[in-house]
Amino acid sequence: MIVSNRKDLKEIEKYIENLDKFFLIGCSECATLCGTGNEEAILNLKQWLEDNHKKVTGWMIAKTGCQILGTKRELSQYKEAIEQAQCIMVLSCGAGTQTITELFEEKPVIPLNDTLFIGNMRRFREFEERCRACGECFLAITGVCVVTLCPKSMLNGPCGGYKEGRCEVNPLRKCAWIIAYETLEKRGLMEKFYENILGPKDWSKANSPRQLKASTGYSKSKTEDPKEK
Ligand code: SF4
Ligand code: SF4
Incomplete structure (x- = not known):
């Protein structure tokens, strides 16, 4: 899973100084396991914004925030609330946040989390880095x-x-x-x-940005393919 951590709200204050209306988006996958994108995290943020005299026009939790088309489909039912908002706040990992920056090119998007690493959860909300991709x-x-x-x-x-x-x-x-x-x-x-x-x-395999078109099966080796014989 991708491990994320909540940003200090002092940092967020700087980004929202001149903004009043917000739409909030969480993610039901890794960010929910981390407690950074679940309903509780969203409602806490909503409360904090309202305590600071800001308006939340709506919120939703994307099923898989890094899935661009699926998230676009889910967001279509919040069109009005999103239009009313001056800014979208995203409570997911950086990939989920970038789904939203791609879908809303003309609205400011603010990430609420810092994305830390690919890791495993040993105990509830205790994470260890396990893979550097x-x-x-x-x-x-x-x-x-x-x-x-x-x-x-x-x-x-x-x-x-x-x-x-x-x-x-x-x-x-x-x-x-x-x-x-x-x-x-x-x-x-x-x-x-x-x-x-x-x-x-071969560190070139770790160069960013990487892309992949995944196939569903394992390809046969050349000698196993009758057409190649
Ligand atoms: S190889 Fe060197 S840097 Fe790496 S874990 Fe061992 S002592 Fe530490
Ligand atoms: S060897 Fe590479 S791909 Fe495998 S777990 Fe480590 S960092 Fe991840």
């Missing part, structure tokens, strides 16, 4: 994500600063490569690891 997943080889766990994203073993199993950047944490080693050993995969030792990573 590096474009080339190595988990089958390294067992844990060294791209994320290591502050330097070292891919071929620990850096020279590693000391007594601890990370030189944050000695409170184990070196990512110790975690990887222990994980692979537990799974009996050390031999495979040595066989597949990683070469230099």
